[in-house]
Amino acid sequence: MEERTLRWCSPLALSLVMVLAGAPVSIASAEPLEAAVKATFLYKFIAFVAWPPGAFATADSPFRLCVEGPDPFGDLLDRAVAGQSAGGRPIQLMRRPQFEKGSGCHLLYGTLAMDRLRGEPVLTVSDADAPGGSAAGAVITFVLQEDRVRFAIDAAAAQGNRLAISSKLMSLSVRP
Amino acid sequence: MTDLAGFWRHTPRLTLLAMAVLLIAGGLMAVASETAYREEKVGDVEVQTRILAITTTAALSFNDRPTAGEYLTALSASPEFEAAGIYDAGGTLFAAYTAPGMKPVPPMAEPPGHHFDDDTLTVNVPVMQDGHRIGSVSLRTELEPFARRAERYVGMALLLAMTLLIVLVLGAAQAALTRANHDLAERARDLSAANRALNAEIAERERVEAALRQSQKMEAMGQLTGGIAHDFNNLLQALSSCLQLVGRRAKEPSIQPLLETGQQAIDRGAKLVQQLMAFARRQTLRPEPMDVRDRLLGMADLLTRAIRADITLETQVEPGLWPVEVDPTQFELAILNLAVNARDAMPEGGRLRITARNRPVDGAGGDLVQVTVSDTGTGMEAEVKARVFEPFFTTKEVGKGSGLGLAQVYGFTRQSSGRVEIDSAPGQGTAVSLFLPRTVKPVAAPAKERSLDTARGAGRRLLLVEDDPIVGSMVAAALDEMGYAVLRAGNAEEALVLLSDRALLIDILFSDVVMPGAMNGIDLAHTARRLRPGLPVVLTTGYSEDIARTEGVRVLPKPYRVRELAELLEAALGAGVRVR
Numbered sequence: 038m039e040e041r042t043l044r045w046c047s048p049l050a051l052s053l054v055m056v057l058a059g060a061p062v063s064i065a066s067a068e069p070l071e072a073a074v075k076a077t078f079l080y081k082f083i084a085f086v087a088w089p090p091g092a093f094a095t096a097d098s099p100f101r102l103c104v105e106g107p108d109p110f111g112d113l114l115d116r117a118v119a120g121q122s123a124g125g126r127p128i129q130l131m132r133r134p135q136f137e138k139g140s141g142c143h144l145l146y147g148t149l150a151m152d153r154l155r156g157e158p159v160l161t162v163s164d165a166d167a168p169g170g171s172a173a174g175a176v177i178t179f180v181l182q183e184d185r186v187r188f189a190i191d192a193a194a195a196q197g198n199r200l201a202i203s204s205k206l207m208s209l210s211v212r213p
Numbered sequence: 214m215t216d217l218a219g220f221w222r223h224t225p226r227l228t229l230l231a232m233a234v235l236l237i238a239g240g241l242m243a244v245a246s247e248t249a250y251r252e253e254k255v256g257d258v259e260v261q262t263r264i265l266a267i268t269t270t271a272a273l274s275f276n277d278r279p280t281a282g283e284y285l286t287a288l289s290a291s292p293e294f295e296a297a298g299i300y301d302a303g304g305t306l307f308a309a310y311t312a313p314g315m316k317p318v319p320p321m322a323e324p325p326g327h328h329f330d331d332d333t334l335t336v337n338v339p340v341m342q343d344g345h346r347i348g349s350v351s352l353r354t355e356l357e358p359f360a361r362r363a364e365r366y367v368g369m370a371l372l373l374a375m376t377l378l379i380v381l382v383l384g385a386a387q388a389a390l391t392r393a394n395h396d397l398a399e400r401a402r403d404l405s406a407a408n409r410a411l412n413a414e415i416a417e418r419e420r421v422e423a424a425l426r427q428s429q430k431m432e433a434m435g436q437l438t439g440g441i442a443h444d445f446n447n448l449l450q451a452l453s454s455c456l457q458l459v460g461r462r463a464k465e466p467s468i469q470p471l472l473e474t475g476q477q478a479i480d481r482g483a484k485l486v487q488q489l490m491a492f493a494r495r496q497t498l499r500p501e502p503m504d505v506r507d508r509l510l511g512m513a514d515l516l517t518r519a520i521r522a523d524i525t526l527e528t529q530v531e532p533g534l535w536p537v538e539v540d541p542t543q544f545e546l547a548i549l550n551l552a553v554n555a556r557d558a559m560p561e562g563g564r565l566r567i568t569a570r571n572r573p574v575d576g577a578g579g580d581l582v583q584v585t586v587s588d589t590g591t592g593m594e595a596e597v598k599a600r601v602f603e604p605f606f607t608t609k610e611v612g613k614g615s616g617l618g619l620a621q622v623y624g625f626t627r628q629s630s631g632r633v634e635i636d637s638a639p640g641q642g643t644a645v646s647l648f649l650p651r652t653v654k655p656v657a658a659p660a661k662e663r664s665l666d667t668a669r670g671a672g673r674r675l676l677l678v679e680d681d682p683i684v685g686s687m688v689a690a691a692l693d694e695m696g697y698a699v700l701r702a703g704n705a706e707e708a709l710v711l712l713s714d715r716a717l718l719i720d721i722l723f724s725d726v727v728m729p730g731a732m733n734g735i736d737l738a739h740t741a742r743r744l745r746p747g748l749p750v751v752l753t754t755g756y757s758e759d760i761a762r763t764e765g766v767r768v769l770p771k772p773y774r775v776r777e778l779a780e781l782l783e784a785a786l787g788a789g790v791r792v793r
Binding site: 188 | 267268270271272274275276277280342343
């Protein structure tokens with residue numbers, strides 16, 4: 038099944054390249070809708086990523102979704118994860134100005150550079166229009182394409198953080 | 214062999230059965246194959262649809278239509294996929310793929326499962342994410358066209374066609390064979406029927422020809438015999454007249470015995486001639502309406518004497534028997550002739566049966582009365598049977614029969630417009646039937662005459678000398694009826710032995726003139742009167758009355774009636790008493 042998916046990815050990637058070549062990236066201002074989509078995406082990423090065995094203390098340890106710095110989602114994120122679980126684990130929202138190594142985050146959204154968290158089993162998500170941009174070193178970077186929220190996945194960063202990202206998710210990745 | 218033939222006869226039926234089994238098996242196999250193909254196809258497509266569903270989870274989750282569209286477009290690599298669609302959780306079409314010239318998927322999601330439409334198979338599979346249904350995928354594939362599927366059954370169809378052909382050929386062959394057999398059997402039947410008819414015709418023709426030959430032969434014999442008898446009668450008449458003339462003129466006493474001998478020879482010749490005349494149907498008949506029943510019952514005593522004690526006589530006469538118009542004397546003679554023949558055919562004894570019955574005849578010819586004389590004797594061979602009616606044909610030893618008995622029967626019945634039939638086989642006895650025409654004339658009652666004669670000579674002892682056993686029997690019976698006690702002698706010598714016996718009481722001698730042996734009736738008369746003077750003697754002869762002009766000897770000319778005999782005997786007895 039994985040092989041099948043991968044096989045389909047190559048022509049997909051090629052076509053994506055072609056599409057991107059002729060379409061310059063236009064940055065639109067963040068809108069409430071955009072924030073809502075991103076909030077949903079944050080939650081949805083969980084299903085396509087596998088954390089290393091040591092990432093959770095116990096079998097029923099909660100999944101920590103951390104938002105660093107200014108929170109662009111407000112209660113949108115709370116609504117998105119309300120009543121949801123991550124592979125059977127309850128989802129715990131954490132908001133701080135900054136998270137360091139060992140803060141126990143499994144998914145971290147922030148606009149700061151993410152290089153400091155390299156090696157930690159944390160799925161770092163950033164925005165392309167963040168100060169660090171795509172160079173911030175996040176595993177996943179939100180981009181806007183044709184007024185739609187898409188994302189780019191840095192496979193190397195993911196590997197560095199010992200995260201296994203589903204090829205299904207990989208296939209949706211756009212070129213940053 | 215028979216079993217094998219029986220088996221082969223059932224071949225068409227067996228083949229039909231085998232073909233039916235083959236057809237059913239073929240049909241079942243085709244259905245099973247079709248079902249298996251569809252199930253396999255459903256399995257295949259479902260797997261592909263599931264793969265697609267799993268693949269599209271991310272695209273659906275992240276609302277990535279282009280990627281979902283690209284997943285679907287990848288399906289175009291296989292021509293069997295006609296259309297595919299991805300629906301979101303709300304059932305709205307999210308992404309679609311349609312092969313060129315094909316119908317697109319419906320805009321709204323269908324419930325999970327699969328369904329066949331015409332030559333397509335549609336499979337709907339939900340897209341699940343963490344136990345949640347986030348959408349569904351629909352994949353429509355074309356089934357292998359029926360023509361290509363049917364190709365798989367070509368082998369079987371060929372086999373079926375061959376079987377059908379074989380059955381048809383076999384059936385046709387069997388039908389042809391059956392028809393041919395039937396025709397053959399019919400032809401054989403026709404042939405055998407024709408053969409039977411032919412054989413029957415041949416047999417009938419042979420019989421008719423034989424009857425014709427016999428009839429012609431008898432006719433020719435009759436004419437010959439009649440002609441000869443007539444001429445002989447004339448010659449004998451002339452000869453007799455000559456002898457009488459010679460007797461009157463010759464005074465030499467020694468010539469008289471010679472003349473008598475000559476006259477005896479003429480007498481014997483005349484007897485034969487008379488019998489020949491009877492056969493040739495030239496005799497003078499005196500037919501009168503006659504009751505066969507009365508005649509036969511009246512002859513009972515006569516017949517009983519004519520046959521031996523070891524033979525039983527049965528007489529059966531149908532009640533209401535029709536009368537016939539024949540010469541009664543000749544009729545009695547014919548019955549007597551037959552009885553004597555029957556007696557001679559039964560040397561070991563047996564049963565003599567005389568039956569008389571009516572034989573109504575439809576159409577021309579008129580009714581007949583059948584009188585049958587049958588015995589349980591030796592019977593006769595066909596060669597003998599064919600000739601028995603011929604005059605002088607006899608199987609009896611020389612001197613025992615004249616060979617004229619049946620000739621008389623034949624001549625009498627033919628002359629009476631009747632016919633004779635003889636039925637006999639060796640060891641089976643003989644039955645001779647006289648068919649006499651019925652008459653409508655009333656029958657005169659002759660009963661009184663007979664009762665008048667009866668007991669006339671009561672107690673008298675009469676010596677009857679007669680060489681012919683039939684005539685002897687008849688006369689003896691008549692005399693017996695008159696009340697005479699009759700002594701019989703076959704010739705003069707026998708009579709002399711009886712006459713010489715002094716102890717034997719004899720009242721009267723009645724003798725024929727013409728007899729075999731050294732002495733004739735006249736000699737016997739002389740000798741008898743020497744031995745017993747005064748013994749009344751009555752001689753009978755068909756010829757010269759002059760020859761017996763001896764004292765005390767009376768002559769009864771033949772043929773005579775019983776009444777005449779009775780009167781003459783009475784007269785002779787009366788005279789004899791006076792002489793004594």
